[in-house]
Amino acid sequence: MSSTDRAAAETTAAARASVAIAIPVAPPGNPATFPALQAEIRALAHERDAVILAHSYERPEVQDVADHVGDSLLLSRLAAAAPQSTIVFCGVSFMAETAKILSPRKTVLLPDLAAGCSLADSITVEQLRQWKLEHTGAVVVSYVNTTAAVKAESDYCCTSGNARAVIEAIPSDRQILFLPDMFLGLWLQRVTGRKLTIWLGECHVHAGIRAADVERWRREEPGADLLIHPECGCTSQVIEAAGDDAHILSTEGMVRFAERSKADSFLVATEVGILHRLALKAPGKRFVPVNREAVCQYMKLITLVKVRDSLRDGVYPIEVPADVAARARLALERMIAIA
Numbered sequence: 178m179s180s181t182d183r184a185a186a187e188t189t190a191a192a193r194a195s196v197a198i199a200i201p202v203a204p205p206g207n208p209a210t211f212p213a214l215q216a217e218i219r220a221l222a223h224e225r226d227a228v229i230l231a232h233s234y235e236r237p238e239v240q241d242v243a244d245h246v247g248d249s250l251l252l253s254r255l256a257a258a259a260p261q262s263t264i265v266f267c268g269v270s271f272m273a274e275t276a277k278i279l280s281p282r283k284t285v286l287l288p289d290l291a292a293g294c295s296l297a298d299s300i301t302v303e304q305l306r307q308w309k310l311e312h313t314g315a316v317v318v319s320y321v322n323t324t325a326a327v328k329a330e331s332d333y334c335c336t337s338g339n340a341r342a343v344i345e346a347i348p349s350d351r352q353i354l355f356l357p358d359m360f361l362g363l364w365l366q367r368v369t370g371r372k373l374t375i376w377l378g379e380c381h382v383h384a385g386i387r388a389a390d391v392e393r394w395r396r397e398e399p400g401a402d403l404l405i406h407p408e409c410g411c412t413s414q415v416i417e418a419a420g421d422d423a424h425i426l427s428t429e430g431m432v433r434f435a436e437r438s439k440a441d442s443f444l445v446a447t448e449v450g451i452l453h454r455l456a457l458k459a460p461g462k463r464f465v466p467v468n469r470e471a472v473c474q475y476m477k478l479i480t481l482v483k484v485r486d487s488l489r490d491g492v493y494p495i496e497v498p499a500d501v502a503a504r505a506r507l508a509l510e511r512m513i514a515i516a
């Protein structure tokens with residue numbers, strides 16, 4: 178991608194982000210009811226032989242009632258290993274699909290079917306098939322934030338935590354189509370030195386975190402370490418200017434880094450749900466979001482009431498057609514074999 182194309186793409190991303198961020202976040206309900214709802218949910222989970230998984234961007238009260246909290250791949254692996262027959266996935270639809278692909282015999286429930294993902298929506302399976310026709314023989318690497326159908330058309334999946342290892346494992350003479358996140362793709366080009374053909378997709382939340390947000394906080398908190406998720410719109414713009422105290426990390430990487438770091442103050446450039454987990458895992462340290470409006474409305478659709486209803490009523494079961502699941506599983510297993 179040329180610098181002109183990149184600037185145009187980033188401008189488009191910012192415009193879409195400002196529209197998407199205007200979508201209201203669903204109200205959480207009355208906090209006074211949370212303890213009783215959480216007790217009801219734990220009792221139902223026991224009764225229904227269910228494990229509750231929550232992504233790090235979920236509401237604090239939903240994270241607190243879960244058996245496990247983490248990123249999408251960690252949760253899918255935990256789902257496959259869990260002895261329970263039912264998985265309640267507090268996250269978005271592509272995550273529940275991934276859990277179903279890796280745990281085909283288990284019941285996977287998503288508490289709200291409207292919990293989608295603007296990044297996964299930025300490429301359809303038809304668009305990917307057309308892109309492959311235009312680049313015959315290229316290797317397709319898909320970020321895990323994709324639908325099952327897109328994964329099934331891919332050679333490898335990757336997460337932000339292992340994308341670099343996946344790219345580096347592909348022979349250097351092979352063209353790579355990387356999708357759907359352009360900011361992650363640009364960062365991968367930079368750290369691997371590989372020329373990638375990048376799909377111009379984006380997450381509206383991360384694209385909305387701009388270099389100006391980061392620069393302002395860097396001036397206000399000069400002693401703080403900077404933690405940046407590679408999906409951020411700011412990644413390609415600020416990382417060159419950042420010093421040794423800037424770190425490009427996946428959500429799980431941020432949690433591990435904060436736990437082990439000697440630093441006591443951090444600027445966090447990702448969805449604000451991670452702040453709850455960071456505060457729990459690294460107590461006594463200070464975490465400042467560089468953009469407080471970096472809120473994923475899809476993640477926040479999951480409330481305690483919906484988790485309770487999901488367990489009580491068995492809604493909403495996620496199914497992936499067997500042939501799609503088999504091909505998508507192959508792309509996921511190739512990734513797992515590398516990193």
Ligand code: SF4
Binds near residue numbers: 380381382
């Ligand atoms: S934060 Fe972005 S990538 Fe994650 S679920 Fe929300 S829209 Fe998708």
